[in-house]
Amino acid sequence: MTTRTARADQQPGTPPRRGRPRKGASTLTRDVVIETAISVIDEEGVEGVSMRTVARRLGVDAKSLYNYVDGKDHLLDAVAEHILVTVALPEPTGSLDADLRAIGRTFRAATLAHPRAGALVLTRQLSSAAGLRPVATVLSVLRAAGCGPEEAVHLLRTLLASVVGTLLREVSAGPTFGVVGPEATARRQHDLEASGLPVLVEVAPHLARFSHDEEFEYALDLVVTAVTRKVGEGGPTAPQAPPA
Known part of the structure; x- marks a missing residue:
């Protein structure tokens, strides 16, 4: 007949726990x-x-x-x-265009690694070194390209508005107007073509279809092109105030 030895953390007279032991x-x-x-x-x-x-x-x-x-x-x-912290930000190459695109794609990959946590990463304003590291990286790239401190901040916010907005749609909301998948796309296209609105009929094949990859790349290309052009033109360091 075998006897059981009581565990050190088990109280006398307490029945042994079953299943996975509780972690201390x-x-x-x-x-x-x-x-x-x-x-x-x-x-x-x-x-x-x-x-x-x-x-x-x-x-x-x-x-x-x-x-x-x-x-x-x-x-x-x-x-x-x-x-x-897990975001392996790319090393700067000295090309503003290439560096901003690489940072945007790396940030997207990190967000999609835990898509249901994406909104936390994208929207919580963090003050720790970890939270500020991506911001510092983008600012360093902009400053190295010749932007003044104030201009770099304006451009950073514009970049974030586009990239974060696109990623929030990807992880937290449905596609804008279009749908994903061939069968759903065909149904959506039929509805658009039956709307009786000429402009919707004209764009129906494109508006019905949605690709997160394509939309992200388009948004990234649009904002990076605008930023690099702005920097190349040596624009003003602050937006002009509207006339009185």
Whole structure:
């Protein structure tokens, strides 16, 4: 007859736990908490994240997480920062056009690695070194191209408005007007052609169809072309005030 030896953390008279052992607080680290939150987001979306849901996955009391983050809002900031840290920003080549395109594509790839966390990465205003690193990289590229500090900030914001807006549509919203997939596209095209509006009939094959890759590349090309042209022209360092 065999006897069971009680585990060190098991109280006398308490039935043994079944299934996966609960992880003790000693196994927790800030990275473990953040990575667990990312796994919750990947499966359930940002709305599925709470201190309780993350703690439940780790097998600990939710209060123990406060040793690593100050609460849900801080945890979501930490998730965004963690993803940004993984962005392998390209080394500058000295070509403004090539560098801005490479940064935009790298940023998109990092966002799509965790698409359900994309809105966090794209919209949370972070003040840590990790959160500011992509901003500093773009500003450095613009300054190296000859932009003054104020002009570089205006151009940075224009770039971000285009890239972030396009990526938010990709990860958080449906395609604008068009649809994805041949069958859905055919139905959409038929509806547009039956609208009775001449301009919609004319553009129906193009408006019905949507490709995230093509739309991102088009938006990136448009804004980078505008920025490089602006820099090449040596435009004013600040927008002109409207006439009184």
